Amino acid sequence: MTSTSTPVPGSVAGSAAPADRIARRQVDKFAERRRQLADAALLTLSERGYARTSLREIAKDSGFSHGVLHYYFRDKVDLITYCVRQYKAHCVERHDGIVATATAPDALLAGVADALAGTLAQDALMHRLWYDLRSQSLFEESFRADVAEIDDSLERMIWRTVEAYAGLVGAVPTCSPSFAYATVDGLFAQALLRHLAGAPDALDDLRAGVRRQLPTLVG
Amino acid sequence: MTSTSTPVPGSVAGSAAPADRIARRQVDKFAERRRQLADAALLTLSERGYARTSLREIAKDSGFSHGVLHYYFRDKVDLITYCVRQYKAHCVERHDGIVATATAPDALLAGVADALAGTLAQDALMHRLWYDLRSQSLFEESFRADVAEIDDSLERMIWRTVEAYAGLVGAVPTCSPSFAYATVDGLFAQALLRHLAGAPDALDDLRAGVRRQLPTLVG
């Protein structure tokens, strides 16, 4: 787009047409700033919560003026939706590979329990935001699809854990994926609630709870 | 009402001093209107969610003008807090007596599962509001104490169920109250999510999930 007659603007001898490169670079720049703004938004959102975060506040924390958000995002819903998707990527990526490293049942149990307790402690504000947005999706129709998609990916993540554990103990899962996710997520949500309220034993209880619940899901 | 000079409005001959009666009646009237307004607020809140409900909207749904809310409540937080307490009473009262009627383990399981599925279907909007407010309490310091109190009462409610079931099967609970509550509440929250999303098997899955999880909590 808007390509002029310049054949090669950069030093790289590209085989692609210059118009493509220019377009790609512009797109990349655009997408990169989108990501950057979404990162700042995610940070502000996790600190203040969805209901109390305004676009002006997000922009201020990002170092830009409030008008720029409407240059990169159609409206507030577009921004939040993009943030939620970014959150999903960040979340699933973090949990990948934990299950695969364990070779013994108890090691898997300990690994998963520690991983859950670890991310709960480290990304507490992010998880808080997740439960906030999940609640909001029950009222705001616009969020429902994206939230449901993330919830499904989390359910699949837990289900992979159950399947791996079943394989290590030479058994098969005896429950549905949604049952496994619901109970483990319940433990996680409760632990987050108590952790943020200052309960010192929240993390240990989460670890113990996961180690207790997972074996009941196979047989 | 609109009584004229009649000395005795009611038929009951009160021995209390008139001033006391007057004061009490005024207090009762004040408290009664508070309850009435809180009821309307609870209804509006459950339909629109905390973040999207304004005092003007609550007042309009209650049939009063928006200014009256500040006559009966100090500010918005005072109103919401009062509503939450009212919600707690409504919720715990509804669940009382379900456990006591069962005399066989399987009847208890079925009763509890049906009760949970029933209230989820019937009071779905109210439960949605509860999870909304519980999420808000993670951000808004003012709600935290009241929400934690309700959460405790729910945990105790589940724990009573576990103890009753353990008694019927001649065993004792083998988990902590918070573990029992976390897993059951996880099942309930997930079922609510799917039920409101239109999943037809959400209620059955909740029933099956409760019937499966409860026996694993005793031994």
Added chain:
DNA sequence: GACGCTCTTGGACGGTCGTCAAGGAATCCT
């Protein structure tokens, strides 16, 4: 150096919010 384009700014608009005060309406008491 002038132009064209992308990127960014900051102000303005209409709307809604919580809060409050002044005054009218209803009710109560003597």
Added chain:
DNA sequence: AGGATTCCTTGACGACCGTCCAAGAGCGTC
């Protein structure tokens, strides 16, 4: 009946919201 008190309405205020827009800055291209 009439004054005192309680109850409720109405309108206003300042603040903040999402959104839009005109204008300027930055910068590579001719």
